[in-house]
Amino acid sequence: MKKLCYAITMAAAVACLSITASADSKVSSVVESYEMNAENSYSVSYLEEDPYLVNVYEGYGFAKDYGSARGHAYVLEDVGKTERPHPLANCLTCKTEDFTRLVNDMGEDAYSLEFDSTYPDMHQNVGCYSCHLENYNEGELNLSHDYTVTAISDEVGDGTIAAAVGVCGQCHTEYYFKPENKATNVPYMDLASMDPEAELAYYDEMGFADWTQESTGTPMLKAQHPEIETYLGEGSIHAKMGLTCADCHMEKVTSEDGTEFRSHYLRSPLDSDVLLETCAQCHKDTDMAEKVHGVQDEVTAREKEVGEKLSTLKTTLAEAVASGDYTDEELDAIRSLHRTAQWFWDWDYVENSEGAHNSTLAKKCLDKAEETIDEAMGMFKS
Ligand code: HEC
Ligand code: HEC
Ligand code: HEC
Numbered sequence: 001m002k003k004l005c006y007a008i009t010m011a012a013a014v015a016c017l018s019i020t021a022s023a024d025s026k027v028s029s030v031v032e033s034y035e036m037n038a039e040n041s042y043s044v045s046y047l048e049e050d051p052y053l054v055n056v057y058e059g060y061g062f063a064k065d066y067g068s069a070r071g072h073a074y075v076l077e078d079v080g081k082t083e084r085p086h087p088l089a090n091c092l093t094c095k096t097e098d099f100t101r102l103v104n105d106m107g108e109d110a111y112s113l114e115f116d117s118t119y120p121d122m123h124q125n126v127g128c129y130s131c132h133l134e135n136y137n138e139g140e141l142n143l144s145h146d147y148t149v150t151a152i153s154d155e156v157g158d159g160t161i162a163a164a165v166g167v168c169g170q171c172h173t174e175y176y177f178k179p180e181n182k183a184t185n186v187p188y189m190d191l192a193s194m195d196p197e198a199e200l201a202y203y204d205e206m207g208f209a210d211w212t213q214e215s216t217g218t219p220m221l222k223a224q225h226p227e228i229e230t231y232l233g234e235g236s237i238h239a240k241m242g243l244t245c246a247d248c249h250m251e252k253v254t255s256e257d258g259t260e261f262r263s264h265y266l267r268s269p270l271d272s273d274v275l276l277e278t279c280a281q282c283h284k285d286t287d288m289a290e291k292v293h294g295v296q297d298e299v300t301a302r303e304k305e306v307g308e309k310l311s312t313l314k315t316t317l318a319e320a321v322a323s324g325d326y327t328d329e330e331l332d333a334i335r336s337l338h339r340t341a342q343w344f345w346d347w348d349y350v351e352n353s354e355g356a357h358n359s360t361l362a363k364k365c366l367d368k369a370e371e372t373i374d375e376a377m378g379m380f381k382s
């Protein structure tokens, strides 16, 4: 986009006119805000922050390379350079609209294409098509990911799940690859089954494991960023009040021609005065950073405490396996608790808001994990 600026010397002001190929100035402003996602480039290594993770995730890619998320402008770059193994194109599911188009053209076979031969054809990160399909000029929201369409399109259609929550949840969700064809899928069928207990039951029923941990023999699950489930889950105050992901992460701004639109720069509400004004409509006279960080500090402290206990359980179980003093039945009983405990701990650990979206559910998961760890620890012969 070109900008035409002329100085009005008397007023010492500069007026700018946006000139774009498109006649629709709304879209041009959206694009400009969308490009600002490159500003969120900060990432930390979780493995350095929480060294116990290397033990907990032993035998899986996340024990080798696990950094925090950053802006949508980096998704393709980051998936290209991760040290976690990614043989198939299914790893591109939540990175690029180009892959979503490919799936919608050729069906589930796209998921099992080779990563290395597919990646060079991927150019656009999370893009207009990801959340709007082709109808981005009007800003009409549409689910584009096949598994989300299957699971929740009815509830998005009738407004039970707001569209500005559903589109984000296409990627900000727990998922797995179907064993028979490696297609990406979600472990829920509707809003009611979008919950940590129901998801675990779903995986248990199908006998699914992401990997079997070598030293313990536990058939393990790896939870991943269940933002939509946490946000819509039991205990979420804001979801009950009808707030959407866009309300807290996308500023309402006014373009030069006076049109109001949502900035497509997805950011923390704490970094934006405009978003903080939304909070202030209900949280009057509240220091929001203090409030949010208070919730997060409490959740992360407990996360670490339970995570370290989980690491001890894993080490003790590995020793029990190596000792030869246990029958397979005895070990399987402990493994089953190990799998359950790790699932509930991880479900909270990998949720990106660190408790801010729904601290009730975060704490419930950690309580459940801790009870299960205690039960398992009681089954070792002393
Ligand atoms: C097509 C998949 C996809 C969709 C749709 C999507 N996201 Fe994301 N989002 C990602 C991925 C992948 C990352 C991590 C990028 C990285 O680290 O390279 C991310 C990162 C983010 C981040 C930055 C996280 C951080 O820690 O800095 C925010 C905020 C975010 N998304 C919010 C949203 C919101 C709000 C929506 C809906 C309006 C949405 N996303 C829709 C895939 C998606
Ligand atoms: C991650 C999801 C996501 C992506 C990617 C995305 N949009 Fe949007 N878009 C939204 C949401 C959410 C809204 C707000 C809808 C609402 O609140 O009703 C929106 C609204 C709009 C609107 C309506 C005006 C407004 O802002 O309220 C336009 C136009 C639009 N988008 C165009 C685009 C274009 C062009 C692109 C690509 C450069 C794009 N969008 C990429 C999610 C997305
Ligand atoms: C009531 C406001 C609110 C709603 C609604 C909301 N979030 Fe958040 N979100 C937050 C807050 C507060 C944080 C923590 C920000 C921080 O740590 O700076 C956060 C953090 C995040 C992060 C981590 C990135 C970051 O900047 O810390 C992602 C990703 C995210 N939210 C995605 C979503 C998605 C997807 C939805 C909808 C399913 C959603 N959010 C709904 C308030 C909200």
Ligand code: HEC
Binding pocket: 235, 236, 237, 238, 241, 243, 247, 248, 269, 275, 276, 278, 279, 280, 281, 282, 283, 288, 291, 292, 295, 355, 356, 357, 358, 359, 360
């Ligand atoms: C429509 C009213 C409303 C809006 C808008 C709103 N909140 Fe809230 N929020 C509440 C209510 C009510 C509670 C529960 C009482 C409390 O903790 O203050 C709450 C609770 C919270 C909590 C604690 C959540 C938990 O699960 O422990 C956080 C954090 C929070 N709000 C952050 C925000 C942020 C950040 C924004 C703006 C981006 C925001 N809220 C916007 C009404 C709102």
